Amino acid sequence: MNHLVIAPLLLPLLVGTLLLLSRRTLSLAARRSLNLAAILGQILLAIELLILVGDGTVLTYHLGHWPAPWGIVLVADRLAVWMLLVTSLLAFFALLHAMQGTDTCSRHFHPLFQLQLFGLNGAFLTGDLFNLFVFFEILLLASYGLLVHGGGAARVRAGLHFVVINLVGSTLFLFAAGAFYGLTGTLNLADLSLKIAQLPPEDLGPARVAALLLLAVFALKAALAPLHLWLPSAYASTSAPVAALFAIMTKVGAYSLLRVETLLFGEQAGILAGFYAAWLLPLGLLTLALGALGALAATELRRQIAYLVVVSVGLLLAAFGLGSREGIAAGLYYLVHTTFATAAFFLLADLITRERGRAADRLVPGPALPNAGLLGGLFFVAALLVAGLPPLSGFVGKFLVLRAALAESVWPWMLAVVLVGGLLGIVALARSGSLLFFHIRGAGSGEPTHPPPAKGLPGASLPTIGLLLLCLALLIGSGPVLDLAEATAGQLLDPAGYIQAVLKPVGIQIAPWEAGS
Known part of the structure; x- marks a missing residue:
């Protein structure tokens, strides 16, 4: 268990909390410096994690030392760390632009900015479907605050549409997660991958319905047609640095679709293989x-x-x-x-x-x-x-x-x-x-x-x-980047390493079915 995996979550959470508690005492220059330093730290963490997972290693962190699938697990593989690095680099330049005056509209901009990064990093690192829902809700909370930052009728109107549509998506997410839990008894993604492949024929119909609900949720987050109509108004109405940061928001939905497509409905899924594709x-x-x-x-x-x-x-x-x-x-x-x-x-x-x-x-x-x-x-x-x-x-x-x-x-x-x-x-x-x-x-x-x-x-x-x-x-750097992308794709299409790393015992011996044997 590598403690570095949880650092991209702890850093924005702690800094965001500090910025929130000290919003009336710290000067604007101090808040800016703290926020910027935290993002630079996240860039360095992402680079270090990328070095660690570059050879195909899958790093895990079991919160509370509880073994999967019972406990909460964070997973850092090539795809997750790829997204962490892109997010932190984007956030750095978006914040630099915001420091030209956008961040002066309220004292809450900097805490919300770090809370947004906390939600984004958590969505990429979580190995559990329910906790993916939790981090989506954190994203919704922070993104709504950032969307209406600065005020104005257009922003408030777009923000209300954004919240209502995403609340509907959150409800569908809970339905889908509940259905999967009822069918398989687990929400751990690695464990779900094994359980879905073993579903009896009479459960395949409900599994397809749950998968379609999950597809609708992720399609809404990614702005996939016909669920894309919320995006133009929201992105066009908000401030420039927030719109720039939101460029990664649709990629959270795309990431989730790719993760579920390859892990739950890959070749190992039997009759459900290729369902999302x-x-x-x-x-x-x-x-x-x-x-x-x-x-x-x-x-x-x-x-x-x-x-x-x-x-x-x-x-x-x-x-x-x-x-x-x-x-x-x-x-x-x-x-x-x-x-x-x-x-x-x-x-x-x-x-x-x-x-x-x-x-x-x-x-x-x-x-x-x-x-x-x-x-x-x-x-x-x-x-x-x-x-x-x-x-x-x-x-x-x-x-x-x-x-x-x-x-x-x-x-x-x-x-x-x-x-x-x-x-x-x-x-x-x-x-x-x-x-x-x-x-x-x-x-x-x-x-x-x-x-x-x-x-x-x-x-x-x-x-x-x-x-x-x-x-x-x-x-x-197209050559090295494409090599990394191809290695990441290969790792996604062969999820055995991911599953084994997540379900590996932590201090106890797990049953054979949990190891996928």
Whole structure:
């Protein structure tokens, strides 16, 4: 049992608690420094864990020293640590942007930020279905507070929709967990993997219903069509750093779908093998198509970026739906790319909005931007990344997904949807760039032709540039990253090591059925 596994949970929980208790006594600079230091610590922890699990080792932590499946267990394998590292890097740059003024709207921003990270890290590390529900609820609590941070009618309205829809999802989650517990007598994921494969024929029908309920919950979290309509309003209404952090939120649903697909409904599941894969591919392609149409029809830049997040979710889950090692590896590479690229775009949209005066982020002709060179260059790079054009990491991710699809019988459909969706995204972004940077409203319109430049814009753009540089690093290191992604995919498709590590006895001898023998 490695105590380092629980550190990514303890650090944000303890720091978040300290920030909450001292919110009236610590200065803003001290709160910022503490929050930033905690995130840097989480980055270092994720790197250390990645080194430990890089050879395929699965680390476990049994809370209270209770052995699985009776006790609560945390599990760190390649996939979980992969997500921890992406989350901590994203949070670092999102917080840097928030420190430019967004965090001054209330004393609760910094505690909520750490609480959000606590929920995210817990969702990735938990090895228990019920505790996944618990961490989802922590995410809901923190994300609602962050979503409405700063106030305003649009944020409150979007926040209420967000909460109501997610409460429905939480209810369905409890139904699904209860059904699985009634059928198998366990909620430990490793133990569930063994029990589902041994279900008698008369229990397969209820098991399918429970699996579909769980699919609906994770699809809602991931914004998979037709359960994606909450996302554009929520992401477009909230503040830029929160929207950037929320770029990982849909990946929690995608992570959960991938984990359950490979662990509970993999080849070892017998008649239920491939149950999720049959749904993920068509729904992923539908999500991609609807997201591309939404991006084309959007009249605000932030809403357009939110629809591009939906597009990325569609491509990601379609890749996972292929069910092959190549498809999952391509999806994992694309997951990192799209998280950083869309987050950078949200931060960039905030910089553009600051300089456009009353035109804000509306896709209409506006005043000439004083820093049009810097902003235009960043917009061009971000558009290339999100649209998946060469030579950047977005193109590599799409190419890997399409190459994996060529080995499957559905490749004509996937090729058509991905290429057409990409074309619509290019058209939408080209139109937005033209309206933002080339269609200048004259002085007779009542708006200043040249508004005063935003103070300190080059420094304010550093978090955006940092995220774009991470995409560049992903491109330069495509070889090692893809090797790790393929090793992760192989580990997921052969869950015997995960199951054995989790069900390994802790101080007592377990029965043969618990060891999977």
